[in-house]
Amino acid sequence: MHRDDPSPVYVTNPGGGCRLLLIGDHAGRAIPSGLDGLGLTPADMDTHIAWDIGVADLGERLSARLDACFIRQTYSRLVIDCNRRPGAPAAMPEISDGVTIPGNLGLDAQTQAARRAEIYQPYQDAIAAELDRRAGRPTILVSLHSFTPVMQGFVRPWRMGVLHRDDSAFSNRVLALLQRELGDAAGDNQPYRMDETDNTVPLHADPRGLDYLELEVRQDLIAETSGQDEIADLLARLLLAAIRPG
Known part of the structure; x- marks a missing residue:
């Protein structure tokens, strides 16, 4: 990476008083200047694949x-997907939702290792450092994601979804609250199921014995400022209620 490229990690309100630690694995879409845009168009980079x-x-x-x-990632998931285990093919995909990623074709081991060292590792290290600072303080890891309303021709009916492994009391409480608010538009392990492809939550929550939430929000609901405010108001209320059940 060039010295003028942005930091791979952006941290808002470090040490915040809430017991929730928010993370965004795929929040950014920057591409290091030396990668020539991965060979993609600006229109490609505006879409959910990026x-x-x-x-x-x-x-x-x-x-x-x-x-x-x-704590959020600055770079595009197409450069390296921080929610995939290092070395997994999907960590630097050659194709995403039918779109070929020219800058990821035939990557050698040295190039892959450089992306991990320059982008993936600082992001994961920042999460680990914040969790270390909270040692002994109750913490719940909340991973924020968004999903495209239509995928491979299927119109997704959910407004939000909770992804889990049937081992999270906090996820269960949030899901119940969302279902009370949204009915069937709140998805239980929809539009994806939390499984072995997920990396960040298991990497940090499991060794520390932390509860977690992996939350998906449909992208059309938060693409504009008004929607972001509306969904943030709803989620803030429900998340606080889930922290203090009863």
């Missing part, structure tokens, strides 16, 4: 409403 649309702004709003720390 980033989780709306998550950066949603996370900032939740951080302010909750007094929570928010």
Whole structure:
């Protein structure tokens, strides 16, 4: 990476008082200047293949409403997907939702290692450092994501979804609250199921014995400022209620 390229990590409200630690694996869409845009067009970089649309702004709003720390990735998931295990083919995909990524074709081991060292590792290290500072303090890891309303021709009916592994009391409480508000538009392990492809939550929550939430919000709901404010208000209320059940 060039010295003028942005930092791979952006931290809002470090040390925030809320017990929720917010993270955004796919919040950014920057590309290091030396990668020539990965051979993609600006229009490609505006779509869901490049980033989780709306998550950066949603996370900032939740951080302010909750007094929570928010740690987000600056670079596009196409450069390296921080929610995939190092070495997994999907970490630097050659094709995403039918779009070929020219800058990822035939990457050698040295190039892959450089991306991990320059982008993936600083992001994960920042999360680990914040969790280390909170040692002994109750913390719940909240991973914010967004999903495209239509995928491979299928119109997704959910407004939000909670991804989990049937091992999270906090996720269960948030899901119940969302279902009370949204009915069937709140997805249980929809539009994805949390499984072995997920990296960041298991990497940090499991060794520390932390509860977690992996939350998906449909992108059209948070693509604009008004929607971001509306969803942030709703989520702040429900997340606080889930922290203090009963």
